[in-house]
Amino acid sequence: MLNYIWFGMMAIAVAAGIYNGKIDAVTDAAIDMAKVSVEIAIGLIGIMALWLGIMKIAEKSGLIRIIAKLLRPITVKLFPDVPPDHPAIGSIVLNMSANILGLGNAATPLGLKAMEELQELNEHKETASNAMVMFLAINTSSVQLILPATVVALMGAAASDIFLTTILATLCSTIAAIAAVKLLERMKRFSVTAEENDNG
């Protein structure tokens, strides 16, 4: 899937770039974004280190297990393949809490920690497990209770008008994400073996 999407995006970009007379801009964008990617990754190091350190303390003190237990009724439904007392569940819950509270900086390290723990349970290391896809989909649909600071800054006083609409829209997209993942994971087209045999 990613093979087609990745190649398709670049192929369309070159074709559209020629058609629109923007081929130089396409070239510049490729070079620039390669640099930006590294800057983003390097920028993550400090925040990652901070939260992974705090997480380790939370883990050693048993806090993660307590948090995982609290939300057990929800997490067993969303992640049936993950044992309910596995540390991954604790990290998942913390990541979601950080997202809900609009703590983007903390959410990413917590999410990557959760991914690492889900990978321990994954039998096909290069193919996403059901739990991984579910976790990713919930993250990309962004469950959020607090508006991003950028939106508040841009909208000023009007920000309070979109408080409720944002929650409702994000709720719809999260429900859609969960439903789509549950539905698609059963399809042969998206099974682990189909993906591994597919060259595309």
Next chain:
Amino acid sequence: MVDIFVEGLSGFASYIIPLLLVGIPMYALTVKKVKVYEVFVDGAKDGFHVAVRIIPYLVAILVAVGMFRASGALDLLLQALSPVLNFVGFPPENLPLALMRPLSGSGSLGLLTDLVNEHGTDSLITKIGATMYGSSETTFYVLAVYFGSVGVVRSRHAIPAGLFADAVGAIAAVFFCKLLIG
């Protein structure tokens, strides 16, 4: 009323991180006698490796997205889609943002800024745009970072599910803004 609530929430939010940074080590140190400094440093060591590990995945995805954005392909897609969307009542001004949101965080923030500059913060168009921006994440970036950090290259149904959720979120943003604000 809503203003006070929103302000209260934002005010509360600024205490969460300091509370976590102090609260977790405090519980660990006083209740569980964990050697907090040693454990912190041990956990923090992984930060570097994780960040470096995602570089190839980020380069792949962000370069493709960047080329796609720069090529003007979105404008072509926009022209093709706008008759259909006009028909169903999706405001054409909001379409660029809806298409950009899953691809690029900075790109969609730029489009939202354009909406604010052109229509002002009080217009329905801008409010729909801000709702779209706030209610979704940059799907491709999150996929590259999250799956990349553990070396997963076969994403299975992650992209179809993510894009479907983005579409539902964009439509819901239009629907609720028209219902509650417009």
